[in-house]
Amino acid sequence: MKSLERHLRALRETGVKALVPYFMAGVTTDWVRHVEAAIAGGANAVEIGVPFSDPMMDGIVIQEAGLRSLANGTTLDSLCAEVAGLALGVPLIAMSYYNVFHHYGLAASARRLADSGIDGAIVPDLSPEEAEPWRDACHSVDVATVFLVAPSTPSERVTRIATMSEGFVYASARMAVTGRASDLGAAPRVVAAVREATDLPTFVGIGITTPEQAREAAQVADGVIVGSALVRTILDGASPADTEALVNSFRRALD
């Protein structure tokens, strides 16, 4: 069992619903302050976006953040260097597209993540069928490979994915790319399907925009992932204090 999984299982056992905010690395010079602020606001883990030029699974908010980050010169090395020194006390999960790691080298990428204190990776364009080399690379360095289940995933496949996923299972609330939405979508159904297949912690993401939605999602799942809603405010100039307050409003909704 990977450290990430141990950590998240332990959290679940305390009865706390996991709040996992997403930040695009390098989007602003003080992006790390936002990560810290989110933790201060009550985040239980943080997803760190590694920018990619062609983010097929992202909506316009995260696309824009990624482009800004690239324009700022962010690379896998640079962002790893920035997080490496921190003692944040919660797990970090990298989120990027496969080509970034593929190009850097799978083993080298996995080691780089691990060395920087990153505990897991979400690679939305890496299907379970293609994931073996990456999982192998991650395995030896204790980086968890998190897979997504989509509303379209048929049940045999849910079982397979749930079995392969490490740390947690990412349950997509809807058939959509990242972005903001006004309801919970298919989350309850997807979570239920995952639960039938595994007792791994299951977090809902894609479109969780308001604390109210987060509360509803947490009624069925073990945690929520909040991305575009936070990234949008940072793009609009939010300070770390703003981020802390916003994350905290989600925290209060979950507790």
Place this chain on the structure above:
Amino acid sequence: MKSLERHLRALRETGVKALVPYFMAGVTTDWVRHVEAAIAGGANAVEIGVPFSDPMMDGIVIQEAGLRSLANGTTLDSLCAEVAGLALGVPLIAMSYYNVFHHYGLAASARRLADSGIDGAIVPDLSPEEAEPWRDACHSVDVATVFLVAPSTPSERVTRIATMSEGFVYASARMAVTGRASDLGAAPRVVAAVREATDLPTFVGIGITTPEQAREAAQVADGVIVGSALVRTILDGASPADTEALVNSFRRALD
């Protein structure tokens, strides 16, 4: 023998080279004054353009004159009415395209021309092959049907055309539509070919622009036709007096 032919043969016998200016009927309100002026200046016959919307054999000068004339409301009837009353003392030859007569009716057109004192007609798009109905219509009213010979006409055909033509043979100086030119073109050759076939008076036209050219042409032919050079000055605002002077300059060159 048509009156026109008798007249032109008689003229030749006096040793005078025929000068035949062309005027577009109706191009100005005083166009008839230009005809009279031309006669005063020494014209031996006058060609009268009957305007047609699609003058396939005319260059831009006569096209423009024709359009102006049509815009002024000129019709076959109106121009015939204008010339009918005059006693000009020289033959008049109508020049138009076949559709004008075809539409008016062949017999009616021929009679209308004759009644107005017009002695002949040049219809450049009426080939000898198609001319019988028109010649028939003209015959009974003593209107001569003048045919053209072109530089491209082969010799057997020259013979046929020369034999069919009445009044005179129109020898095209060049392969071109009406307009201005700087030399005599193929005129000597064309005239020589016509002369082999007939002793009908033979006039050179198409591109005769200057008195000097007219003089050269008259060295081989029995007369010259001057069109665009005169029409151009009228379009540019020449008075009847100007026309008289210009025609007279040709006259002097011929004598």
Place this chain on the structure above:
Amino acid sequence: MAEDTVYMSTPDEFGRFGEFGGRFVPEALMPACLELEDAFLDAWSDREFLAEYRSVLADFAGRPTPITPLARLSERLGISVYAKREDLAHTGSHKINNVVGQTLLTVRMGKSRVIAETGAGQHGVATATAAARLGLACTIFMGEVDTKRQELNVFRMELLGATVVPVTSGSRTLKDAVNEAMREWVTCVEDTHYCLGSVMGPHPFPWMVREMQSIIGHEAARQLRDVRVGTPDYVVACVGGGSNAAGVFAGFANSSAQLIGVEAAGGAAVGHGSPGVLHGMRSLIMQDEFGQIEEAHSISAGLDYPGIGPEHAHLAASGRARYVEVGDEVIIDALRTLSELEGIIPALESAHAVAWLIREAGREIPLGSTVLLNMSGRGDKDVAQVLSILRSGS
């Protein structure tokens, strides 16, 4: 319509179809017309020439063009419509059939240059294309109005190495382009062939062009037999000068099919014309009470012509073919209907034939009828014009 009349055979020695046709050109051009007649007669009975003509049509121009059953349009209209796909021929219309033949003839006559008039630009593009292939010099006359509404085709001709001369006389459309081409021809007839683009002009053009286009109808008749449709109840084609119509009619002239030529209301020589002489032929012409030629007005540059080929005038007079008209206002709708239902954007010209079908299915055309529609060309050349009409919100 006598039982034993043979329709669409050879014209008489003067090039007449009944009382229409003939040869009304300046003497300067008569020798060229006579030479052309001889050359055509000779070539058209020369197996080698015919074999080359057919092989260029097949290997270069993409013949045979298919017959497409228009399933969704047929369902919508309650009649069975088959389209003969001249839009798939190289350069985008039936015009290529004719110019392939005429340019081969040009070489055979020892001439090194062609000139042509063009309306929609399709004949100009086709001529420039066939000329390029044979290394012939090429000049195209095009009404200035048409150079603007068919800009794309002007570009194409230029890329093909042709010189495009905008014609500024008269109505600045097709009729004037013919005048200007004729004027030019007078000056260069020695080394230049006038590659006329429709079944019009002086003999032998109306006959020769019809012969060169008759491959449309002969192919279509065979193709309809092959798919067991047999003889259609109607054969429908748009008519500008009338070459695509003559070409498709030729395959059905002596069958039971009703032949329908669709004119643009603003250029309806049969509908609004009377016998006259223009551009070297005696035919039906739109003219005023004084015999001045009227300016045609059509949304489609290729139908913007006040005359019609003499053989059509004769087919109309004899009752063998019927000529109908549709107005500009229904053309865009017809074009969109065909595009959206069948995935075929027709030329504005061809859309006239479609519009007539849409209007008359279940009226003049009994439900259940079988119709062969000649899709004379594709609409690529027209889409900019159509979109600007749609956007200006008509």
Place this chain on the structure above:
Amino acid sequence: MAEDTVYMSTPDEFGRFGEFGGRFVPEALMPACLELEDAFLDAWSDREFLAEYRSVLADFAGRPTPITPLARLSERLGISVYAKREDLAHTGSHKINNVVGQTLLTVRMGKSRVIAETGAGQHGVATATAAARLGLACTIFMGEVDTKRQELNVFRMELLGATVVPVTSGSRTLKDAVNEAMREWVTCVEDTHYCLGSVMGPHPFPWMVREMQSIIGHEAARQLRDVRVGTPDYVVACVGGGSNAAGVFAGFANSSAQLIGVEAAGGAAVGHGSPGVLHGMRSLIMQDEFGQIEEAHSISAGLDYPGIGPEHAHLAASGRARYVEVGDEVIIDALRTLSELEGIIPALESAHAVAWLIREAGREIPLGSTVLLNMSGRGDKDVAQVLSILRSGS
């Protein structure tokens, strides 16, 4: 190159061609890819489906397209060049072959809508066309830059009833249109098929599209046999994603012909790329030192793509095919040369293949060689762009 290797056969169960290919898509799309694979396998072995596919290609799309001997170009270059005329296919390029198949498959899968990316607009027009014919709803994603340089094609898609969405992310060209189409597909995969336009993307697209384009090569091989040319020394095609090249190569993969793919210098995935993962496939991709995808830059919208289909990456790695590049600066000249010598205005994409022939005849290509040139599309869509380049006096 082992003697007994069979080239261009079926990929492995993961959709891999050697070390390239596979399926790298969001989980939301995986079921659709699997369903598509099943549906394709099933359809492609169903005689009735194949018969319908072939009959639509024949009756609607105008297949077979001819092979044209390019006499004057051949003479100029000292090699024998034959063009496979995909420019004569309905909508003006080879793209129709693929969309006819995929739209029939869409109906078979019970879906009612298609989406597609497009670069030059040819695939968008083809998709809109095939969708219209079957009454499928259709949305096309097109980079904003391309909507401008290919305005004519935007108009055409709109007339065909499609919705065109200009894509403003990234370089605003083909790559970004694919991203956007993928993003859209995630939201509507239930009732919508993503009609990918080249031999790229996740399995089964590269294989399926190649199969649907292989008719080009099989026809050409038969046609060259029929005219006794036999196997050409070279088979040359331009490469964007690689579908026209894959299609024509398929007819000669196991022959002695040398296969040459011509990339745009500014979009040369083989020339300047390295293994990477983009748009659902592992292939050769142009990328920077950090694995960020580079923006391609080509005069031709259809080649403005930083990747290449995985099977081509494999053909390059195995040495069976060779990939070369030509720069923007020679394309206009090549287009003009072909237009003026042969009367065929090629698409800017296809002009790349012509440019390579012009450059290499008598150098890499020995004089006297026989060459099959895939004329992937016609240049009508490009002439406005070309003329504005020529007029701005470069």
